[in-house]
Amino acid sequence: MGFSIRKTPSTLAEINVTPLVDVMLVLLIIFMISAPMMQQGVHVDLPKANAGSLDDVPEQILLVINSKKQISMSNNLVDITTLRTKLESIASVKPQVQVFIQADQSIAYGFVAQVMAEVKKAKIIRVGLVTAPEDPVR
Numbered sequence: 308m309g310f311s312i313r314k315t316p317s318t319l320a321e322i323n324v325t326p327l328v329d330v331m332l333v334l335l336i337i338f339m340i341s342a343p344m345m346q347q348g349v350h351v352d353l354p355k356a357n358a359g360s361l362d363d364v365p366e367q368i369l370l371v372i373n374s375k376k377q378i379s380m381s382n383n384l385v386d387i388t389t390l391r392t393k394l395e396s397i398a399s400v401k402p403q404v405q406v407f408i409q410a411d412q413s414i415a416y417g418f419v420a421q422v423m424a425e426v427k428k429a430k431i432i433r434v435g436l437v438t439a440p441e442d443p444v445r
Contacts, residue, residue: 350373351371351372351373351374351409351410351411352374352411352412352413353409353411353412353437353438353439354412354438354439355438355439355440355441356438356439356440356441357440357441366401366403366404366405367404367405367406367407368380368381368394368397368404368405368406368407369381369406369407369409369437370385370390370406370407370408370409370422370426371409371410372408372409372410372411372414372418372419372422373411374411374413374414376414376418378390378422380393387421387422387425390422390425390426390429391425391428391429392429394406394425394426394429394431395429395430398429398430398431403433404431404433405431405433405434405435406426406431406433406434406435407434407435407436407437408422408423408426408434408435408436408437409436409437410422410436419436
């Protein structure tokens with residue numbers, strides 16, 4: 308008695324990942340091209356200093372002073388006459404707030420000192436200056 312076992316062809320249960328890889332590569336190229344175009348901000352020529360970096364602090368305000376002596380806080384222009392009242396209202400809600408001043412290096416020292424004085428008058432004692440890292444000596 309000879310039994311013959313006949314193998315029936317079964318369906319192939321594999322996932323074809325080639326289209327998925329193609330789509331992912333196209334998306335990667337699109338994001339690589341579009342990401343630099345999405346950067347926005349105010350161009351500020353920072354002075355160079357070798358001071359190290361600061362740790363991230365959740366309660367901080369960045370004041371940016373551009374070369375035209377315009378002050379911006381959270382990408383909104385602020386007049387120096389109203390700066391103190393805005394900072395006082397923020398300091399009343401967040402007493403441990405820190406203010407960092409990012410000023411263009413072509414700005415006169417007197418104007419930066421005036422902005423720092425307004426910050427101090429708003430009863431904010433933590434004030435810092437933002438600088439760019441110094442080029443390493445070759």
